[in-house]
Amino acid sequence: MPGDHRRIRGPEESQPPQLYAAGEGEAPAPRDPARLRPAKGSAYLEAGGPKVLCAVLGPRQAEGGERGGCRARAGCEAPAALSGRLLCDFRRAPFSGRRRHVAPGGGEERELARALQESLEPVGRLGRYPRAQLEVSALLLGDGGSALAAPLTAAALALADACVEMYDLVVGCGLSRAPAPAPAWLLEPTLLEEERAAAGLTVALMPVLKQVAGLLGSGEGGPTESWAEAMRLGFEGCQRLYPVLQQCSVQAAHWRGASAPL
Amino acid sequence: TVEPLEYYRRFLKENCRPDGRELGEFRTTTVNVGSIGTADGSSLVKLGNTTVICGIKAEFGAPPTDAPDKGYVVPNVDLSPLCSWRFRSGPPGEEAQVASQFIADVIENSQIIQKEDLCISSGKLAWVLYCDLICLNHDGNILDACTFALLAALKNVQLPEVTINEETALAEVNLKKKSYLNIRTHPVATSFAVFDDTLLIVDPTEEEEHLATGTLTVVMDEEGRLCCLHKPGGSGLTGSKLQDCMSRAVTRHKEVKKLMDEVFKSMKPK
Numbered sequence: 162m163p164g165d166h167r168r169i170r171g172p173e174e175s176q177p178p179q180l181y182a183a184g185e186g187e188a189p190a191p192r193d194p195a196r197l198r199p200a201k202g203s204a205y206l207e208a209g210g211p212k213v214l215c216a217v218l219g220p221r222q223a224e225g226g227e228r229g230g231c232r233a234r235a236g237c238e239a240p241a242a243l244s245g246r247l248l249c250d251f252r253r254a255p256f257s258g259r260r261r262h263v264a265p266g267g268g269e270e271r272e273l274a275r276a277l278q279e280s281l282e283p284v285g286r287l288g289r290y291p292r293a294q295l296e297v298s299a300l301l302l303g304d305g306g307s308a309l310a311a312p313l314t315a316a317a318l319a320l321a322d323a324c325v326e327m328y329d330l331v332v333g334c335g336l337s338r339a340p341a342p343a344p345a346w347l348l349e350p351t352l353l354e355e356e357r358a359a360a361g362l363t364v365a366l367m368p369v370l371k372q373v374a375g376l377l378g379s380g381e382g383g384p385t386e387s388w389a390e391a392m393r394l395g396f397e398g399c400q401r402l403y404p405v406l407q408q409c410s411v412q413a414a415h416w417r418g419a420s421a422p423l
Numbered sequence: 424t425v426e427p428l429e430y431y432r433r434f435l436k437e438n439c440r441p442d443g444r445e446l447g448e449f450r451t452t453t454v455n456v457g458s459i460g461t462a463d464g465s466s467l468v469k470l471g472n473t474t475v476i477c478g479i480k481a482e483f484g485a486p487p488t489d490a491p492d493k494g495y496v497v498p499n500v501d502l503s504p505l506c507s508w509r510f511r512s513g514p515p516g517e518e519a520q521v522a523s524q525f526i527a528d529v530i531e532n533s534q535i536i537q538k539e540d541l542c543i544s545s546g547k548l549a550w551v552l553y554c555d556l557i558c559l560n561h562d563g564n565i566l567d568a569c570t571f572a573l574l575a576a577l578k579n580v581q582l583p584e585v586t587i588n589e590e591t592a593l594a595e596v597n598l599k600k601k602s603y604l605n606i607r608t609h610p611v612a613t614s615f616a617v618f619d620d621t622l623l624i625v626d627p628t629e630e631e632e633h634l635a636t637g638t639l640t641v642v643m644d645e646e647g648r649l650c651c652l653h654k655p656g657g658s659g660l661t662g663s664k665l666q667d668c669m670s671r672a673v674t675r676h677k678e679v680k681k682l683m684d685e686v687f688k689s690m691k692p693k
Contacts (some may be wrong), residue, residue: 167515169527171497172484175551178583181483181596212459214559216505250504250512255555256462256478298505298512300557302476303461 177260202323206315210305210351215315217323220245220293245290249278250298251312257304259352273309274299280313280333280365280375286326295325306355307335309363309377314406321410329367330406331374334398336391337361344383346391348398362388364395368403428634435622442628447671449626452679454571454686456579464580468572470626472562474506477554477572479580483594484551486542494541494549498526500556500569507561507629518565525653526556526569529642533610533650535577540605543585548594550582563628566640566653570612575683580604608644610651611679613672615639620658625671641672645680 202217223246251274255262277299285295297319299312313333320327337350337358346362347354355361360380367374378388434440444450450471459465462478486493500522502510510516515523529535541550554576556569581601588595616627616635627635637657642650649669654660660668 165514167520168499169497169523171495171551171553172487175482175484175553177480177482178585178594178596179598181585181594210460214505218504218508221508252503252512254476254478254557255499255553256459256465256480258461261480261482261553296504298503300503300505300559302478302557303459 175261179259202319204315204318204322206311206318208305208311208349210303211301211307211311212303212305213299213301213311213315215297215299215312215319217295217297217316217319217325219295219323220290220325223292223294243288243291245285245287245292246294247278247282247285247287248294248296249274249281249316250296251277251301252299253301253304253308257301273312276309276363276375276377277312277316280331281316281320283372283374284317284327284329284331284367285320286328289326295320295323304352306337306350306352307333307361307363309333310335310349310365313363313365313375314402318406318410322413329369329372330403330410331365332368332399332402332406333363333365333375334395334402335361335363336395336398338380338383338387338391344387346387346394348394362391362395364392364399366396366399368400427630431618431631431634435618435624440624440631444626446622446624449675449678450628452571452682454575454682456575456686456690462576463582464576464578466572466575466579468568468575470564470568470571471628472560473564473568474559475556475565475568475572476559477556477569477576479576480553480555481580481582482551482553483543483548486546486549490538491546492542493538495551496530496536496538496541496554497551498530498554498556498573499523500526500558500565502558502561502565506558509561521655522556522565522569525566525640525651526554526573528653529570529610529612529651530573533608533642533644535574535608535610536604536606543594544587548585548587552577552580561629563630563632564614564626567612567614567626570610570642571679574606574609574611575686577604578606578683578687608650609676609680609683610642610644611672611676612640612642612651613668613675615641615668615671617658617660623664623668625675639668641668643669643672643676645676647673 204215206213251270253262297316299316310333317331336346336348337355338344338346338360340359362378365375453469455467459478463481464479467476500519502519504510504512554573584597584600586595615623615625616631617637620636640653644650
């Protein structure tokens with residue numbers, strides 16, 4: 162970027178070689194079951210294409226001033242100091258997509274960070290951490306479609322790993338609607354399917370409480386029944402993922418208990 | 424610990440450290456190559472708890488006007504709140520800038536790849552290798568981990584064949600035919616921390632880096648040649664101590680080279 166003396170300079174402009182290639186023959190990657198590498202307050206999730214690492218720092222002393230775009234809900238009655246704050250940060254690694262992504266991503270990353278925060282707030286018992294803040298950092302190492310669903314799930318697991326009190330885990334699921342002439346809702350779309358989609362939807366569900374923590378959708382989805390059907394599909398997907406997350410959390414707890422001193 | 428420095432001194436008197444290592448011992452090093460499908464080359468290096476991932480993306484760009492036969496290698500080290508409490512999100516802070524410049528110096532001085540190899544058409548088209556190093560967990564000794572991750576990722580990079588069409592003067596890329604980069608040298612970094620102006624310990628953890636009175640990083644290549652020496656202030660060192668550091672760096676190079684050869688031999692050819 163012009164005038165950015167904090168980074169090593171490359172050329173002014175560069176293009177990916179794929180623009181000059183004769184036909185693209187990319188086969189979709191085989192799906193891996195979600196695999197997690199537990200550590201203190203962190204979670205790593207791999208779901209076929211998307212690879213996400215999420216870390217939770219805190220709770221620690223809340224800062225007085227504004228920090229980034231994610232602030233507590235507007236029009237809240239109780240003073241912010243009485244309840245904990247959740248600060249979410251969403252970043253894409255520069256090598257995560259097909260095109261090199263130049264930091265900072267600006268609008269999209271902020272929007273996704275805000276969506277993350279809105280979905281995680283109902284799940285954490287923030288009232289138990291007065292005057293404290295929890296920082297959730299999500300890093301997308303490899304994009305494979307549904308950029309919000311995998312980080313949501315990873316963030317919930319990271320919060321559980323950090324022993325933050327929560328009402329339930331949040332599971333995220335991404336959907337996209339293929340364009341006409343065969344408009345059907347596809348669960349967990351790949352990058353290619355998402356690029357060609359007419360509409361996209363991400364649902365965040367709390368499986369045990371059966372409550373929706375977050376919903377983000379955009380595009381031309383057709384009649385309202387079609388959106389309702391998509392949500393139902395999404396909820397089913399979340400419920401199917403939940404046992405895997407439960408198993409991993411339990412394994413992580415065992416592993417942590419075994420390696421703890423005394 | 425209430426008095427961390429005193430606590431450390433007690434261990435150093437017995438020639439060992441709280442985590443059980445000797446003064447000249449490195450933490451367990453693991454390396455994993457090629458795990459990021461979207462990158463043209465990638466690697467993950469773990470030095471104890473310090474974890475660095477390197478992803479390389481290759482794009483086309485115009486060569487610099489003062490060197491029309493050369494391509495670019497653009498490193499960038501990212502230290503975010505994800506890896507340590509100390510860092511804030513936003514533009515690169517001081518430590519990240521220092522690390523990025525260090526990696527750029529290592530690439531330049533060691534001639535790990537010849538920038539002329541990256542040129543496709545003199546003055547018009549060259550490869551630009553964006554090397555993004557993201558620290559996933561900071562427990563000291565970032566520079567060694569980054570250098571190793573960069574080297575392993577560069578060895579993993581495969582570039583497609585490019586030809587320039589004579590008539591249209593446009594580049595034609597054949598994604599099905601890929602070849603590895605020509606890696607000419609293998610620079611390996613060895614970092615030391617200086618305690619109380621006299622004692623040198625190798626591969627410091629984050630806590631040791633905080634308590635140290637100075638740090639030193641030596642980069643050697645396989646022929647025992649010094650590529651880079653990084654000593655940002657701190658306590659002075661005598662000539663003989665510096666010589667000891669270089670000998671340790673030479674031994675470390677052999678350890679790292681052996682590990683890397685094992686990893687690359689075990690990878691199935693595509």
